[in-house]
Amino acid sequence: MYETFKPVNRILMGPGPANVHPKVLEALSKPTLGHLDPQFIQLMEEIKALLQYTFKTNNEHTFVISGPGSLGMEASLVNMIEEGDKIIVCVGGYFSNRMAQIAEKVGGNVVLVKENWGRAISPEKLEDALKQNPDTKIVAFVHAETSTGALSDAKTLSKIAHNYNALVIADVVTSLGAVDLFVDDWNLDVVYSCSQKGLACVAGMSPISFSNAAVQHIKNRKTKIKSWFNDFNLLEPYWFGENKRAYHHTAPANQFYALHEALSILKEEGIENSWKRHKENSNKLISRLKDELNLEPIVPTNERIPHLLAIKVPDEIDEAKVRKDLLDKFNLEIGAGLGDLAGKVWRIGLMGYNSNEKMVDYCVDSLKKALNNV
Amino acid sequence: MYETFKPVNRILMGPGPANVHPKVLEALSKPTLGHLDPQFIQLMEEIKALLQYTFKTNNEHTFVISGPGSLGMEASLVNMIEEGDKIIVCVGGYFSNRMAQIAEKVGGNVVLVKENWGRAISPEKLEDALKQNPDTKIVAFVHAETSTGALSDAKTLSKIAHNYNALVIADVVTSLGAVDLFVDDWNLDVVYSCSQKGLACVAGMSPISFSNAAVQHIKNRKTKIKSWFNDFNLLEPYWFGENKRAYHHTAPANQFYALHEALSILKEEGIENSWKRHKENSNKLISRLKDELNLEPIVPTNERIPHLLAIKVPDEIDEAKVRKDLLDKFNLEIGAGLGDLAGKVWRIGLMGYNSNEKMVDYCVDSLKKALNNV
Structure with a gap:
């Protein structure tokens, strides 16, 4: 036996993971639905709206990657970077270092802005790097660096990046739901997070949001996206297909129930x-x-x-x-x-x-x- | 409210998804553990052993990708293929076609063996293709093609591939647990599956297994693996680190409880x-x-x-x-x-x-x- x-x-x-809200654990064990069930499609709609609320964004393209936060990190980078694109990654800890590693793996020409571990990223250092690298297409940083406890000034970093015509990818894995975050007001083009920290949900999902500028950037790519699972162009009809949702992968339905519950509890608070x-x-x-x-x-x-x-x-x-x-x-x-x-x-x-x-x-x-x- | x-x-x-065993749903909602908790490491050990039983393999490198079956598909291909490598994909349905798409995205030089939808892959066609493409490094096929209901003769296809010194990637998403599958006896070098079909578990995990030959193939790569999340060399110390497990991503702990329960029930039967x-x-x-x-x-x-x-x-x-x-x-x-x-x-x-x-x-x-x- x-x-x-x-x-x-x-x-x-x-x-993280943090303890999961008991109501979220309860939601998790409800009966499974098929990923094309009308009731499940309705759930996806509600999750998208709840995530817009949580991210403080009106970005239409706000949805969930069906994997942990580090898959969201990879999804952000692989969609935004083409072979040889210059990307500045601000590195002051373990997770920003991971961003740099992934950016390189997916073909980016990575320039590092190094910060001491335990300190917020210096806006001056970012500005210097942008001056020296005016061909930079993307600036990437971690908002709340889980490895050091340092919170960077995402608003200021984003403003500087946009002054130099770069788009911004911000890791909000540890900030979402727990500390001030204004995706639209701060003009963050791509943000991704996780489910098991500020949201009090189980691990395994990565909420993500793309601004219109980020979507345009992806649509204007000259080369193919080097991933199928994370390909924005395939995820878009799955999450946003108007008349009919295109099949992409089998959604982890029970996880989505949990996320819906966690986001609802957060909105209620x-x-x-x-x-x-x-x-x-x-x-x-x-x-x-x-x-x-x-x-x-x-x-x-x-x-x-x-x-x-x-x-x-x-x-x-x-x-x-x-x-x-x-x-x-x-x-x-x-x-x-x-x-x-x-x-x-x-x-x-x-x-x-x-x-x-x-x-x-x-x-x-x-x-x-x-x-x-x- | x-x-x-x-x-x-x-x-x-x-x-798929099929209905989940009630005991599996119950396991799913147990309290979350951290991914480095000694009790969780023990759970991972048991899951690996249960998967070896289920796959009928002694492959040491038998574990779980923390995402749906299609992420397992991508993980298999991105690790095994280097830029320009010739890979034969046997296509007789929607999912084998997806294998071909991913193989191309990750840099493979893809040769198709086309089969009529609704028929098993013809071993003769594979052999012809191998004769014409003696530089083929990998043969990939779907064992049970979910889109058509056709079951291919994985044993024979694998034998032919190995006769031509190619390694084999077999999609066993729909076969695992439900129909005869002998990973070792059939010499399948890489197999990946899902959790929500024959295993009667919730969706969102991809059991995967690599033979020693497949592991050697990966270790002998001359170029970097084009994914961080799916990089075998990073997953290995996470799942198999001897003295200490290396951190990779936050495991979806509750999903793993469910998988453990589902595999245990299957073993008991x-x-x-x-x-x-x-x-x-x-x-x-x-x-x-x-x-x-x-x-x-x-x-x-x-x-x-x-x-x-x-x-x-x-x-x-x-x-x-x-x-x-x-x-x-x-x-x-x-x-x-x-x-x-x-x-x-x-x-x-x-x-x-x-x-x-x-x-x-x-x-x-x-x-x-x-x-x-x-």
Whole structure:
């Protein structure tokens, strides 16, 4: 007799996934519909509208890539870049570095604007790079760099890029739903995100949005898009075919139920309220970590992602042991450092459903006990 | 107040998704785990072993692509093909045509072996093509062509390909779990499938397996793989890293619970028993459709996918109206024809959890009533 897998009910306060709203888990297990069922088409319509609300955009081409956020990253880059196109990627962490890797893999002529890990991207550095590379077609950056906890000024970076006639790809994987984001007002041409962080949904979907300028850019390509699954021209009739939806792939229907539920809950709260809630709980967490444990984020106050903190590990502490203790004794997952910050920081997330005072208390209390044991 | 989406409990007897086993839906909504949680790593280990059982392979590199079957198709082709490589794609339907499209997009020099829609791929035609193209590196074909209902002789096609020193990519999207498939015995170098058909799971995952020869082929590439998300060299340490799993993407944890449950149920039944069950119920359905409604599959008996029938629509019948009636009045989804067969066939699937006598009866009875109404 086989055994059904019984996952522990972890408290997920790392960089994501965060805990999923119970109503979202409930929605997930509803009966499966076919991807061409009229009821499912209606669901897709509602998801598109809810995503427009969440992204603060009127972009018609707002939909979902049926895979994790990193597939959304690849979809953005492979559609926007033609072989040899110059693209500036602002790199100040693990995920912006991934953008640069993908941009190169899909044929881009990549110019890096390097920033220190843990700092927001410097607008001046971007402007310098654009001056030196006036043939730049695209500027790409990460809004909230999950690996470092740094939040860049997407509005200013986008303005500079457009001043030099470049289009903008912004990774909003960690920002969507949790911190101020205005896709239209900030003129972000392509944005993509994930489902398992600010949206309090299960992992596996990548909300994405293309401005009219981005769509025109894709339509004017001279070469074929080097992916079939992510090809915008094939996804368009699947998500937006007017009289009849063209078949593309079999949608993960149950995942879409979950996303619909998560977005509906967010809309009911009001996105500005969600942003406010994330900031308030984050401030409580930061204060208590400082006051009671003398722990501090590595990122300066005004460059910080509110809901994802990279906390400096004190010199004498074995950071991996603390994480293991938290997991084993307190059922609490926090994140390790990635790349340049491996071993140097803990990453603590208060995202989506988890952004509440009870979680702040649980995190501080557990960390206190774990640190006393070291 | 928002409204939670309430999907109708459809009976899904099209080409997939099929109805999901209730225990699988239950597993789906268990609490989310982080993708680096020791318990989750253990789950991944069990999934790999269960997939080896299901594929009938000892291939070490047997795992899951975190996206639908068509992403598995792209992953197979983008890893195996280098710019300019000659690849023979046997095309006798919509999905094998998609293989050819993707092979071209990722840089392959594609040679087509064309077969009539509704027929198994002719081994003689493949052999002729290989004689004319001795520099062929890869032969790709679809085992069970979902668009036509034709089942090709994967064993013979693979043998011929290897006689000419080509490696084999076989699409087993519709065959896995439902009809005889021996990945090792048939020497299939790369196989990929989906989750929502023979496995009775939700859509959104693509089980995949690479032989040692395929892995060597990838390791010997002279050029970079043109995808990051599907790059075998990055997926390998994520799924197989010995001391520590390398982070790649955030796994859709809840989907993996569902897949684990579905594969466990299949193993408990025994895969040979599942194959037998699919054949028996299919035979019942074929007999009743013929005897009571004079309806017949377009595919000759010995070339037929047992569990997915393309049924010829009688000349005088409005096929779309029948499908709409079945959906509206009997809550039953069957499939339309795709591509060359659009308007000419219905596609009826008895897959996974749905392959049972009750479903046979419900399908025939509903179809009878719907046809009487036309």
